[in-house]
Amino acid sequence: VKITYITAGAGGMYCGSCIRDNALATALSARGHDVTLLPLYTPTRTDEENVSQQRVFFGGISVYLEQNVSLFRKTPWLLDRLWESPWLLRAVMGRGIETSPNQLGALAVSVLEGSHGHQRKELDKLVHWLKDQPRPDVLDISNSLLIAIAGPLKDALGCPINCTLQGENVFIEGLLEPYRSRAKELIKSHLSHVDSFVAVSDYYAAYMTQYLGIPGAKMQVVPLGVNTGRFVPTGSSGGEAPFTLGYLGRIAPEKGLHLLVHAYRNLRERGALEGCRIELAGYLDQEHLPYWQSIEREVETWGLAEEIHYRGELDLDAKTSFLQALDLFVAPVVYDDPKGISLIESMACGVPVVAPRRGSFTELLERTGGGVLLKSGSAEVLEQVLCDLIGDRDRLIALGRSASEGVRDRYSTDHMTTRALDVYERLVR
Template identity: 50%
Template structure:
């Protein structure tokens, strides 16, 4: 099977979607399938061997310039190559580029206009590359924000196009009006140009089907998977100091402030528990520095400054070491998190987790048995869940063992690839040569 997998780079950040796309492509390549993984906007950053192609499509600098300065929509390709070079894009994004949806509404809508918008030159360049480089049996787009590529790619290849659904609803919800409504309308108008959608969890599929008006027959489930080989069970630990850990992008929706508040309440009722420390790690974007500073200030005011540490962003070796140092893990996301890679990685390390009962977190813990579920948006319940695990070593051992085995049984890269191949084969098999050609309706909807 020849697959063109397009993945969306996130600049200097380790991105969960990039990690997932790269892990799946690597597993399919290892099985002998012909997979071309190529990024759009920026090169991808992964903590495992990166199997993506060197080139970048829809170069982020070009897209930005075309959005802001109309002259660049007409520059020749020889000039575009200067700022489309991966090294140039890396240099431009090294200082971190904001991905805050509140500031990206116009560009999001422009990209969703596709061939009828200001970035038609970028789509033409992508199609030229496609004709020269690959003849896929199936093309996979990384999220519905790139749905405007589906029709042009399908017409160029006369083969099916699918889209992975893996968390873009959070971005869409962060858009300001009228851009959110416009973006949703444009996505819904183009659902018919897509052969299949691949949701990363069973609970996420119906949510996205409702949000984007996706017919049930187009929805497939390809669950998450991680390479668990590097994550080994932690050895026996003393009880002089216990560590509670958090690993995720530092942002309000990931819930570090919730965990810090739960920690404060836990410390207030920690009679009989050992000395504790709360340690957090993850990417910190420039727009979230004030958020982290506020958390540190609250911990100081509670007299717990010495018990909180932010360790920065970790590479894979650092992540493995960090997780193996923990006694319990929590990432109390404040929305229906569809991926939760760090929760899987913590359980793969034999660390018990305490999570709110929402989104993919519920599904993951119910399948693996690797943690406790508590009521969402209930800080006292989270504090009590942490207390139960820390206060009962036998419970912690049972949860840790179940999570260690459960991730390998249900959320391995091998299992993810099995489900992906089942879905991809079904989509390719039922694809006919007939395909809707008309997309002129887009031109009149918002212009």
């Protein structure tokens, strides 16, 4: 199958969707399929070999200039190449690119207006380039915020189109009004141009069917997958001190890091966590720096600075080692996460997970048996579950074994690729 996959860069951070798209493209290519992975906005940042094209369409600088200065909506394409080069986009990424939804409402709506928006020239460039390439059998768009390109590309290429759904409702709900309502309205207006939709979890398939009014017959599920040849148990679990709790994710309030820190402090005050520590890692942007600084101040005040360590953003090797060194992984999110890739990576390493019973986490832990689901997201409930698990080494070992086996059986890259290929082959029959 010849597949053109359009993915969206996320500025300078490792992006779960970018990593998933890149892994899928790599695996499909390894099976002999012809895959072109095209980035929009910025070059993608992945933790494995990046197989995307060097050229970036809808370049973040061009999109910004066209949104704010009408002159740039009419500049010659050749001139635009000056600020569309990957090296310049990477340089800007290094300084930080705004990705917060509360700052990007007008721009998001304009892009969703497609040929009627300020970025029409960028759409024309993409169509022109694709028409000069061999026609794909199927085209995949990596999230519904890009859905405005579906109609023009279908007209130009005449191929079926799939749209993958990977958590964009969180961005949409973060938009200020009237942009939030307008964005949803525009996405719905483009649904008819898409032949199928793929959600990354059963939870998200049901949610987005209702949220956007997607016909149920068009919705399918391709669960996330990880490299089970890389993320493997080390077999070293045996009660060695110190007992290590781990957190891997963006440092942001919705990820619930504060709940973990507060639960840990309460347990330490009870004398229940002697010889323990917390290892933290993940992307921290400027917007959430005050949140992290408030946690740091609390940790210092409590006298726990030597027990709670932040390792920053990790590359693939560092992330693998980080996860393999944990005794228990905690994902204390306070929203309905549709993905849970870090949970899957942790479980693949044989590390059991504690997470709230919400979003995709419910199906991940129920299907693998690789952890404990919290009845509520309070620090008190988390505190009690941690206390029970830390004192039960046999249960932790059993959960870890179920976790790694469950991921191999259900959430491997190979399994994800087979499911995605089934979707594509149905579209081209």
